[in-house]
Amino acid sequence: MPLIDPFGRTIEYVRLSVTDRCDLRCFYCLPKGFKDFEEPAEWLTFHEIERVIKVFAELGVNRIRITGGEPLVRKNLPELAQRLSQLPGITDLSLSTNAVQLKRYARALKQANVTRLNVSLDSLDPERFKTITNGGKLDKVMDGLMAARAAGFSPIKINTVLMQGINEDEAEDLVAFCIEHGFTLRFIETMPMGETGREAAKHYVDLQKIRQRLAEKYELIPGVMPGGGPARYVQVAGTELRIGFITPLSQHFCETCNRVRLAADGTLYLCLGQSDKVELRPLLREGISDEQLKQVISGGIALKPARHEFNEKPRQIVRFMSMTGG
Numbered sequence: 559m560p561l562i563d564p565f566g567r568t569i570e571y572v573r574l575s576v577t578d579r580c581d582l583r584c585f586y587c588l589p590k591g592f593k594d595f596e597e598p599a600e601w602l603t604f605h606e607i608e609r610v611i612k613v614f615a616e617l618g619v620n621r622i623r624i625t626g627g628e629p630l631v632r633k634n635l636p637e638l639a640q641r642l643s644q645l646p647g648i649t650d651l652s653l654s655t656n657a658v659q660l661k662r663y664a665r666a667l668k669q670a671n672v673t674r675l676n677v678s679l680d681s682l683d684p685e686r687f688k689t690i691t692n693g694g695k696l697d698k699v700m701d702g703l704m705a706a707r708a709a710g711f712s713p714i715k716i717n718t719v720l721m722q723g724i725n726e727d728e729a730e731d732l733v734a735f736c737i738e739h740g741f742t743l744r745f746i747e748t749m750p751m752g753e754t755g756r757e758a759a760k761h762y763v764d765l766q767k768i769r770q771r772l773a774e775k776y777e778l779i780p781g782v783m784p785g786g787g788p789a790r791y792v793q794v795a796g797t798e799l800r801i802g803f804i805t806p807l808s809q810h811f812c813e814t815c816n817r818v819r820l821a822a823d824g825t826l827y828l829c830l831g832q833s834d835k836v837e838l839r840p841l842l843r844e845g846i847s848d849e850q851l852k853q854v855i856s857g858g859i860a861l862k863p864a865r866h867e868f869n870e871k872p873r874q875i876v877r878f879m880s881m882t883g884g
């Protein structure tokens with residue numbers, strides 16, 4: 559039986575966080591100097607991840623996105639990707655990364671059947687990039703992007719969290735950059751996830767206004783893009799560029815939600831913007847059977863909330879974005 563939640567939404571997509579750790583400290587996600595991460599012993603092992611995803615696949619899930627923190631800091635990640643790509647029913651395996659280590663792993667990820675990449679990139683200015691990420695090196699990200707393209711990844715989606723007074727003025731530059739390199743561009747609104755997310759919310763930009771601003775410079779044609787994500791796309795006339803707008807606050811997309819999130823420690827979060835969860839790790843380590851695991855997961859989906867309450871209760875979510883990935 560497919561996983562259908564109380565609102566009639568079919569859950570076919572799992573965002574899989576393989577670590578809460580990251581090699582950057584984007585100010586809107588992880589506090590500078592943050593060290594209070596989960597211990598590796600608390601992470602699901604590759605075998606446990608494979609078991610859970612296999613069961614999800616038997617329940618109709620066909621899309622897996624590997625996220626973090628930063629997934630490339632987890633050792634032997636291409637091996638896990640290879641194993642997940644072999645699972646019956648999984649037809650789409652993608653990965654979100656900050657690309658700092660992508661130059662090293664691009665070819666191995668491609669060979670491991672990762673089909674699509676999303677790369678976080680909030681600025682094209684090396685100094686500003688360094689400030690936003692608390693020390694990140696932009697040239698490493700650029701090297702990673704070029705290595706991914708050379709490895710044959712397409713489309714490569716650029717994810718930019720647009721923030722007032724921080725990088726909002728770069729929207730047009732990012733459009734030009736993506737036209738030049740053949741990337742897809744997605745602008746994302748800030749979300750009040752944890753204290754860091756609430757700090758970033760002070761720089762909130764309504765993406766409807768950015769779309770209007772871009773429409774003054776480009777002819778924007780409403781369009782679609784493959785992938786189970788929430789972005790609303792336009793195409794820039796005369797180019798291959800598609801721009802996506804991910805607008806959880808100004809125009810949420812919860813009615814068509816098709817996903818849940820599995821954190822590195824085996825916590826199944828039913829909604830990014832809520833705290834409803836099911837702890838799978840203790841059950842896995844107590845020897846739960848696959849059939850029992852299906853019952854537990856189905857039971858969890860029956861508790862899936864209708865939507866986030868980021869606007870109504872901006873202080874509700876205490877966990878950082880890095881715990882589940884976006």
Ligand code: SF4
Binds near residue numbers: 816830831832865
């Ligand atoms: S906020 Fe929750 S309900 Fe809305 S799209 Fe995200 S996960 Fe789905």
